Amino acid sequence: MSFTQHLIDKYQDAWRQTQLHPFVQELGQGTLDREKFRFYMIQDYLYLIDYAKLFALGAVKATDLKTMGEFGALLHSILHEEMGLHRSYAAQFGITEEELEKAEPSPITLAYSHYMLHAAQNGSLAELTAALLPCMWSYWEIGVMLKEIPGAADHPDYGEWVRMYSSEEFGELAQWCIRLMDRLAEGKSGDDLARLETIFLNTTRYETMFWEMAYQGQMWPVGSST
Numbered sequence: 449m450s451f452t453q454h455l456i457d458k459y460q461d462a463w464r465q466t467q468l469h470p471f472v473q474e475l476g477q478g479t480l481d482r483e484k485f486r487f488y489m490i491q492d493y494l495y496l497i498d499y500a501k502l503f504a505l506g507a508v509k510a511t512d513l514k515t516m517g518e519f520g521a522l523l524h525s526i527l528h529e530e531m532g533l534h535r536s537y538a539a540q541f542g543i544t545e546e547e548l549e550k551a552e553p554s555p556i557t558l559a560y561s562h563y564m565l566h567a568a569q570n571g572s573l574a575e576l577t578a579a580l581l582p583c584m585w586s587y588w589e590i591g592v593m594l595k596e597i598p599g600a601a602d603h604p605d606y607g608e609w610v611r612m613y614s615s616e617e618f619g620e621l622a623q624w625c626i627r628l629m630d631r632l633a634e635g636k637s638g639d640d641l642a643r644l645e646t647i648f649l650n651t652t653r654y655e656t657m658f659w660e661m662a663y664q665g666q667m668w669p670v671g672s673s674t
């Protein structure tokens with residue numbers, strides 16, 4: 449069995465939670481409160497700024513030119529395509545690009561992005577890949593799942609989101625990440641694999657916590673820096 453299949457089997461409860469969350473379900477049904485989506489878009493934009501840096505770090509840590517180029521291409525796609533989707537949503541929701549970049553990150557946004565950056569900066573390329581695997585894989589699965597709901601891909605507010613994450617192009621990127629994880633896990637010791645599992649499990653948990661944060665509009669309990 450491949451390492452990634454082992455991860456999905458072992459952590460299937462945590463994995464399923466990312467798909468079953470009410471934010472995701474209501475997004476697919478088209479019943480999600482627009483304010484919740486607006487809050488999510490802003491926080492996700494901030495998250496993506498740090499997430500993109502993982503791909504830059506991946507290019508630095510890669511040991512062959514092909515992998516280095518693939519990380520570079522992904523960095524470009526996040527900055528221009530994925531974040532482009534957010535910028536277009538922001539315009540639709542009356543949020544300027546400046547407002548987007550200057551928004552205050554929520555505690556979960558900060559905790560999740562900093563956890564990933566910590567794993568990427570201090571760990572091996574395998575650890576970096578384990579940190580970003582749930583982000584790419586779970587969004588692809590969610591996109592494909594929601595596309596099956598009649599009308600979801602054509603919804604005036606959320607259809608563009610569904611189309612992006614269920615697209616063939618996004619699926620190819622997610623599959624690239626799965627293959628890379630399997631390749632990097634080959635020949636690793638039990639201790640190394642256990643560390644990769646922990647990172648995968650934690651970022652999977654953070655995925656669900658991020659949906660919950662957006663659904664509840666969770667910010668800091670007191671004060672504001674803006």
Ligand SMILES: Cc1ncc(CN)c(N)n1
Pocket residue numbers: 492495496530582583584587655658
């Ligand atoms: C929180 C989160 N996780 C994953 C993705 C997909 N790149 C995202 N946009 N946001």
